């Protein structure tokens with residue numbers, strides 16, 4: 229029996245890998261954020277029999293050379309070699325995948341990218357992330373960074389001189405002007421504050437936009453322009469067949485449609501079908517992707 233986990237800053241979701249490759253969700257528990265032993269105990273409580281393997285999707289980045297995790301929202305895992313420390317503590321095989329990579333794998337193997345060569349799965353939520361799958365195989369790249377288009381200070385917050393008043397926002401990675409800091413839900417809120425002096429949650433800003441509010445319309449125009457300009461460079465670099473989206477903003481299909489049209493207008497290839505679309509696994513890509521990783525490892529072990 230293999231247990232799969234989707235671990236975020238608030239909750240640990242867990243389920244059992246089925247013979248047909250799906251993951252049957254069993255439940256969720258609160259994530260012990262700052263207590264390593266409590267975290268280990270929580271995983272052990274949800275796992276199968278002693279020694280049975282587990283596969284984890286984790287909201288965080290990993291250096292594939294050192295194994296050190298960067299998990300700012302779960303302090304007890306931050307700067308720790310999580311995979312090897314968990315194997316030692318739990319005495320069972322542990323596979324760990326970054327959540328954006330797990331979502332991209334789920335889409336490429338069983339979702340919107342099924343049968344397509346290049347799938348660039350992106351997360352548009354409280355932050356911006358992504359994962360790249362080519363011919364069904366996850367591309368991790370040097371140090372495990374492949375697909376992480378959210379960082380690197382390339383943004384022009386004036387959107388080519390059309391906008392005044394948007395600052396270069398500092399990013400959680402320590403740089404200023406990253407895509408993550410301006411094209412995420414938190415970024416949308418910062419743009420709204422910069423342009424209009426209003427503190428609103430992203431869901432309230434998009435609701436006002438849908439209702440025709442002029443201020444929100446300007447914010448959303450800036451947000452989608454900045455996002456599609458950045459995304460278009462990655463489309464030209466990667467040549468994706470599809471860009472499935474996960475994260476909180478993926479639930480707004482009208483917003484995704486605007487991002488899709490603006491992005492396709494800017495890229496070199498002529499995409500006749502929508503490119504930026506909601507992922508089939510937008511809600512459970514972590515668990516499903518962890519299941520795919522477990523399936524792949526089992527196949528390799530059986531060879």
Ligand SMILES: [Zn+2]
Nearest residue numbers: 379399401406
């Ligand atoms: Zn950054």
